[in-house]
Each structure stands twice: as structure tokens, then as C-alpha cells.
Amino acid sequence: MRYKLLEHTADAMVEAYGxxxxxxxxxxxxxxxxxxxxITKVEPRGEIRIELAADSREQxxxxxxxxxxxxxxxEDVVLGAFEVSTDGRQLKAKxxxxxxxxxxxxxxxxxKGVTYHGLAFDxxxxxxxxxxxx
Numbered sequence: 001m002r003y004k005l006l007e008h009t010a011d012a013m014v015e016a017y018g019x020x021x022x023x024x025x026x027x028x029x030x031x032x033x034x035x036x037x038x039i040t041k042v043e044p045r046g047e048i049r050i051e052l053a054a055d056s057r058e059q060x061x062x063x064x065x066x067x068x069x070x071x072x073x074x075e076d077v078v079l080g081a082f083e084v085s086t087d088g089r090q091l092k093a094k095x096x097x098x099x100x101x102x103x104x105x106x107x108x109x110x111x112k113g114v115t116y117h118g119l120a121f122d123x124x125x126x127x128x129x130x131x132x133x134x
Contacts, residue, residue: 001017006129011115011131012111013132021057021086021087021088025084026082026083026084028065029065029079029095032068033072033080036072040080041104042105044080044098046098050064050091050093057121061128066113076099082095083095113132113133115132117131
């Protein structure tokens with residue numbers, strides 16, 4: 001299981017799973033785009049490389065997901081494949097997807113942002129919890 005949608009009153013809160021931090025970051029990105037559209041219909045065309053640095057893993061996950069939202073909003077693409085390596089302060093990622101096509105991609109929610117509210121890393125259980133502002 002990549003992620004689980006948690007009960008939340010207004011926004012979308014998810015637990016993203018992974019055996020290492022990179023996999024958890026990748027699955028958080030997967031979960032975010034799965035809120036936007038049916039990610040199983042997104043074909044990995046093209047590749048975008050992202051490199052980021054931050055003072056903490058909390059800042060890094062928020063910056064990473066915000067960067068993906070920026071790409072989504074400015075380039076009208078939906079992303080569906082994510083490879084991430086990170087030590088919690090440096091991140092390198094390869095992401096891919098395709099242009100949004102209303103005939104192919106259903107609209108689920110508009111994710112407006114990523115918040116620090118409820119953000120938690122649980123290394124013992126190999127998960128992170130994150131909230132998307134929808």
C-alpha cells in the first residue's frame with residue numbers, strides 16, 4: 001500500500017508509507033496527485049528532474065510537494081511516476097507524467113497547497129502524515 005486517506009473535516013490528510021524516506025516522499029507525491037485525478041490513468045511521458053535542499057525534512061517534504069503543485073499549475077500536467085532519493089535535507093527526484101486531458105483524466109479535487117498542520121514523520125512505522133489544502 002502506497003498511502004491511506006485519513007478522516008479530515010475539510011482537507012485531504014494522508015499517511016504515506018515507504019521503507020525509506022525517499023519512498024515515503026514519492027508516495028506522498030503519488031497520494032497528492034491521486035487527489036487531483038485518477039493517477040492510474042496518467043502515463044509517464046517525459047521527465048522532470050528536481051533538486052532541493054532544506055534545513056529539515058519537514059521543510060523539504062512541503063517544498064517538494066509545493067514544487068510539484070507549481071509544475072502542475074503552470075505546465076498543466078498531471079504527474080504519475082515519482083523516484084525520490086533524500087536524506088531529509090537534500091532531495092533529488094525524477095518525476096514524469098503528461099498534459100492534463102479532460103477526456104482522459106477525471107477531475108477529483110483541486111489541491112491548493114501543502115500544510116504543516118498535522119505533518120508528522122513516524123520512522124518506526126515507516127510512514128509520514130501530511131495534509132493537503134483542497
